[in-house]
Amino acid sequence: MITRMSTLFLRTLRDDPAEAEVPSHKLLVRAGYIRRAAPGVYSWLPLGLRTLRKIEGIVREEMEAIGGQEICLPALLPREPYEQTGRWTEYGDNLFRLKDRKGGDYLLGPTHEEMFTGLVKDMYSSYKDFPAVLFQIQTKYRDEERPRAGILRGREFTMKDSYSFDMDDAGLDAAYRRHRQAYINSFDRMGIEYVICAATSGAMGGSASEEFLAVCENGEDTFVRATEGDYAANAEAVITPRAEExxxxxxxxxxxxxxxxxxxxxxxxDWANGAGINVDGREVTAADTLKCIVVKITRPGEEPELTGILVPGDREVDMKRLEASVEPAAVELASDRDFATTPFLVKGYVGPRGLAANGVPVLADPRVVSGTSWITGADAEGRHVVNCVAGRDFTPDGHIEAAEIREGDPAPDGQGSLRLARGIEIGHIFQLGRKYSEALELQILDENGKRSVPTMGSYGIGISRLVAVIAEQRYDDKGLNWPVSVAPYQVHVVVANKNAEAAEAAERLAGELSDSGIEVIFDDRPKVSPGVKFKDSELLGMPFVVVLGRSFADGVVELRIRESGEVREVPVADILDEVRNLV
Amino acid sequence: MITRMSTLFLRTLRDDPAEAEVPSHKLLVRAGYIRRAAPGVYSWLPLGLRTLRKIEGIVREEMEAIGGQEICLPALLPREPYEQTGRWTEYGDNLFRLKDRKGGDYLLGPTHEEMFTGLVKDMYSSYKDFPAVLFQIQTKYRDEERPRAGILRGREFTMKDSYSFDMDDAGLDAAYRRHRQAYINSFDRMGIEYVICAATSGAMGGSASEEFLAVCENGEDTFVRATEGDYAANAEAVITPRAEExxxxxxxxxxxxxxxxxxxxxxxxDWANGAGINVDGREVTAADTLKCIVVKITRPGEEPELTGILVPGDREVDMKRLEASVEPAAVELASDRDFATTPFLVKGYVGPRGLAANGVPVLADPRVVSGTSWITGADAEGRHVVNCVAGRDFTPDGHIEAAEIREGDPAPDGQGSLRLARGIEIGHIFQLGRKYSEALELQILDENGKRSVPTMGSYGIGISRLVAVIAEQRYDDKGLNWPVSVAPYQVHVVVANKNAEAAEAAERLAGELSDSGIEVIFDDRPKVSPGVKFKDSELLGMPFVVVLGRSFADGVVELRIRESGEVREVPVADILDEVRNLV
Known part of the structure; x- marks a missing residue:
């Protein structure tokens, strides 16, 4: 079946939508792929839906290739299982909660660990039933604080989520590795440039986890790659080498x-150097000072707790890293009001000794180890303390990753230094372990007839987000530019000649392409100028555009390659074969 | 790819699930097609999901064949457009409402007239853009008071909904007829027995509408068919012929x-005949008396209003018919408390005169016309009035369809009499007219450059419900029985012979069938008895079962036809062709 532009539910826009911030968002709206229905909530128009379905199809094939079995769970979920794992509370405001007519508590599923665990508990009872990998491609909900960038961070979105269930750690390792490969295959097929980064596990719990980040200037995630070796990590997951005592x-x-x-x-x-203070016989630098940042940490279901965060004075606290370190607790800077109502907090002069003396826990950067000496606040207006030695004058209650990562920092594995870049999370694989299976009492009889708790993995791909990610990595100033694998149509046939013969030939060609299994969109609009048609074809971004234009009278059509901009003149008689070869 | 029972995420159950009421629900759970996640909310397991997708595929093809363009709108919807059409309130408790983190009002879409209208308004501006037919296959939500019967009436379910937009009534008629044909084609392909019934439009508003009802004893809808002619209608839509004055x-x-x-x-x-009262010279019958039922009608956003409903004494008030007549208002019987607190309501003796005297509106059955004479309550304990003539002694404020329909009632078109049967609504087509386009100010420039409001149609198919409907119409005491078009797999290969050669041959056969494009489920479970395998194959209900059993040693396999129960003995060499011919 040929899709005709004359009847397609599509209006391209010349102007960027007011709410759009990033290029993919602007272009996907302008090219009529998506429309906003509410903040962070989008409708899929015909072209967008086709690309979305192709991405789903690729992921489905790769999941089935590793033995994944597709099921589909509801989005409207009961509170109880999420209560059992603590996530009903932990998710905080990110969870859409609602009540039914009888007052029962429900949520819109942000991810389905609880439900899959419950389903396996309901269906399976013996070790012989394992291993199992189950997946779904399904609509998820998160009430993001700042939905932005269109479908890059929506409040309703499509995810592939899968869950592995194994009786032992070796099984989990194998399932994790298979998922990793399925993700590599999927993203490669979509032509995405990405890195696989060490990641934190966040609210998911669990141990090992890696993120697939699409490399992208407009990404919300910062990641690092080492100049030597293979080290790559989300900035939030970078482990600072602990200094020597x-x-x-x-x-x-x-x-x-x-x-x-x-x-x-x-x-x-400046003051220290002016006062003639020195460190190991040299001038004082910012790295010799110790910042003591006061924050409030709120653990789920508890009151906020004042906490001091110590970082070397040459570094800022990176709130995203700090947030990742304390998750599922929430963290915020102490407010002016907190300073005003807490007499021992002297703004600009807070130090670890004063906090400790007042029972406030203090967490330190891994560079702050026993025997290191610092210049820091003395907890009194206009007073500092010099030669303040960790392990003697103050002792942190623990270490924490909170300091910013900087270009040139040493790689944690000792291989070279770190480079910073931005990316968008497109996939995440977790070794969950037994957090959910224990909380939900999934017990299985093992080979010896004893009850055993399976270990789990959880694996996600942001299906709808990928539409924007691919657009973001490949657009140019003319518009979108899809790889063949996910383009709504492979070929765009454009009549740019008022001659009735050209229109008939285009109709015939579109039909022949379609009959040979190629997906064709056909710009048959009779009253639209060639210039507008060309602009639209560039904006829509199909990989191959066949133009029946002026040279059609000479038996020649144009074949335009969207990605390279190459234009080939092809005899009418050869165009079918030429396109078939390209696709 | 062959699906192997040895690893399939499936456990068949011997016992019916406790909550199941109807056969399809029991069997779909027992056969591992679906599982309950919450009341009225179900998970789709591998087999169920395959059937669901096949039904989606059939409907998608038929919708595309009539020029429908697929899009996909969100389920999480903003309040505003539903406020503009009044449905935010009218839906009452059936609507899932929720707030986001900023306190904004949202709903989970029960149907999308508002959103499609808004989208067309957003995209189209000229009559040249019309007609348009847009559809989606998408998840819907209704907070049913009594979710029952599994996926026959769920709270989260999949629907195909489509909307037609035309500049004139002739266009709407054509879109409506095309949808009607697409529905006929779809349901015929699924092998469903159904009737097309005249229907009421309910909360949708609009004029002409028909329902597709699957014929089914366990259906919630009652419909009528005439003994002569083509008349068929949902009981709620039957128009009682008005009596002659x-x-x-x-x-x-x-x-x-x-x-x-x-x-x-x-x-x-009894009293009347005992008292020697007669009507037209004959004994009094129940049809000569007039029941006056007191109800409370609550219109959206208003207080309940007492109303009298008059029906001939030989008929009950059918609350579903009454509800359909007053929709979007809600209706309930007056309570004991209403009687106790309203002095002029004398229980058992309420009549139209007393209600009218006290300003209570009275709506009458179409048999109660001017000049008809009745025995009815006299609004005083132990008192009745005889020769109470409509148009003289009382005058109804209007007519209403509220009386029950009975087997043998005359057909409204005068062709024979009515027969009653039960059915399940599987499709509904509406000529909405301009209710939504006017409320949402969809204005389009017509040929003369004037603003004109398009007319709309709305068309639904209960996709997930169809899985249960097909099961319900075709099950037998052994289990499910799918038509080829929607079966999860076309062929079920069963090894029922412990001989290693038989297992190898089965493996080979399954592979060959699969290679030739047939969908195969293969019962390769090594330690399961033939008896259990046969029972499972009957329960799962694939149309064709190939058994490699005892006679395999003689070069013969069994081909079982699930629907007819026929068993053919087929030489091993011929089975591939035999199955290919059948599929």
Whole structure:
């Protein structure tokens, strides 16, 4: 069947939609692939739906190739299982909650670990039933605080989520590796440029996890790659090498100084050098100072707790890294009000000693180890302390990854240094372990007839997001540019000649292409100018465009390759074969 | 790809699930097609999902064949457009409503007239853009009061809904007829026995509408078919022929009688005949009495209003017919408390005169026309009135369809009489007209450059419900029985011979069938007895079962036809061709 532009439910727009921030969003709306229905909620128009379905199809094939079995769970889910695992609360405002007419609590599923675990518990009872990999391609909901960038971060979206169930860790490892390969195959088939990064597990719980990040300037995630070796990680997952401890004995005693107007690190460094203070015989730098940032950490179901975060003075606290470190707890900076109502918090002069003295827990950057010496706040207006030695003058309650990662930081595996780049999460694979199977009491009889708890993996691909990611990586100033594998149509036939013969020949050609299994969109609009048709074909972005234009009178048609911009003149008699070869 | 029972995510159950009421529900759960996740909310397991997708595929093809363009709208919808059409309120408790983190009002879409209208308004502006038929196959939500019968009436379900947009009535008629034919084609391909019934439009508004009802004893809908002619209608849509008016002049005056203990029609008839009262010179029958049922009608956003419903005494009020007549208002019987707190309502003796005297509106059956004479309540304990003539002693405020339909009632078109049967709604086609396009101000420039409001049709098919409907119409005491068009697999290959050669031959046969494009499920479970395998194959209900059993040693396999129960012995060499011919 040929799709005709004359009747297609499509209107291309010249102007970018007001709410659009990123190129993929602008172009997908302008080219009539999607339309906004509400903030973060989109309708799929004919072209967009076709690309979405092709992406689904690729992922489905790769999941079936690793033995995944497709099922489909509801989006409207009962509260109970999410209560059992704690996620009813942990998800916070990100969860859409609702009540039914009888007052029963429901949620719109953000991910389905609980439900899959319950289903396996309901169906399986013996180790002989394992291993199992189940997947679905289904609509998910998250009430994002700032839905942005169109379908890159929607509140209703399509995901492939799968879950592996194994009786032992070796089985989980194998399932994880198979998923990893299925993801590589899927993203390769879609022509995406991506990196596989070490990741944090966040609210999912569990241990090993990796993220597939599409490389993209407009991405919300920062990741690092090492200049040597294979190390790559989401910035949130980078582990700072722990500094070496130093002997405490023989270090000079801590001394307090008057240091007026030193609320910033720069001023503090200037003051120290002006006062003749030095470190190991050299001038003081920002890295010799210790920032003490006061935050409030709110664990699920608990009251916020004041906490001090210590980082070397030459680094900022990266709130996303800090958030990832404390998840599922939430974290925010202490407010002016907190400072005003807490007498021992002296703004600009907070130090670890004062916090500890007042029972406030203190978590330190891995560079702050026993024997390291710092210049830090003395918990009094205009006062700092010098030679403040960890393990002697203060002892952190633990370590935390909160400091920013910087270009050139050493790679955690010692192989070269780190480079920073931006990306969009397109896939995530987790070794969950037994968090969910234990919480939901999934118990299976093992070979010895004893009850055993299976170990699980959880694996996601952001199906609808991929439409935007592919657009984002491949667009140009003329419009979209799809790879053959996910283009709504492979060939765009354009009549750009008012001659009735050209129109008939185009009709015939479109029919022949379609009959040979090629998907064709046919611009048969009689009253639209060639210029508008060309612009539209570039905006819509099919990989191959066949134009019956002026040279048609000479028996020649144009074959335009969208990606390279190449234009070939092809005799009418050869065009069918030429296109078939390309597709 | 062959699906192997040894690894399939499937456990068949011997016992019916406790919550199941109807055979399709019991069997679909027992055969591992679906599982309950919450009341009225189901998960689709591998086999069920395959049948669901096949039904979707058939409907998609037929919709595309009539020029329908597929799009996909969200399920999470903003309140505003539903507010504009009044349905935010009208849907009452059937609507799942929720708030987002910012307090914004949302709903889970029960149907998408508002959103499609808004989308067309957003995209189209000229009469040249019309006609248009848009459809989606998508998840819908209704918070049913009594979700029952599994996926026959779920709270989350899949529908195909489509919407036609035309500039004139002739266009709407054509779109409606094309949809009607697409539905006939779809249901015929699925082997469903159905009737096309005149229907009421309910909360959808609009004028002409027909329902496709699958004939089914367990159906919730009652429909009628005439013994002669083509008349068929949902019981709720049957129009009672209006009785002929009779002259009032010359009729005897109304007379009140003491009629103690006559709270029921039977007692009233006995009393009347005992008292020597007659009608047109014959004995009184129940049809000569007039029931006056007091109800409360609640219109959207208004307080309940007491109303009298008059029906001949030989008929009950059919609450479903009454509900359909007053929709979108809700209706309930007056309660004991209403009687207790309303002095002029005398239970068992309510009549139209008393209601009218107290300002209560009275709606009458179409048999209650001017000049008809009745025995009815006199609004006082133990008192009735005889010769109470409509148009003289009381005048209804209007007519209403509320009386039950009975087997043998005359057909509204005068062709024979009515027969009653039960059915399940599988499709509904509506000529909506301009209700939604007007409410949402969809204005289009017509040929003369003037603003014109398009007319709309709305058309639904209950996709997920069809899985249950087909099961319900075709099951037998052994299990499910699918037509080839929607069976999860066309062929079920069963090894029922412990001989390794038989297992190898089965493996080979399954592979060959699969290679020739046939969908195969293969019971390769090594430790399961032939008896259990046969029972499972009958329960699962694939149309053709190939058994490699005892006679395999003689070079013969069994081909079982699930529907007819026929068993053919086929030489091993011929089985591939035999099955290919059947499929």
């Amino acid at each position: 130093r002997p405490i004995d023989g270090q000079p005693a801590a001394l307090e100084y008057d240091s007026p107007d030193c609320e910033t690190i720069d001023k503090l460094v | 009779r002259p009032i002049d010359g009729q005897p005056a109304a007379l009140e009688y003491d009629s103690p203990d006559c709270e029921t029609i039977d007692k009233l008839v």
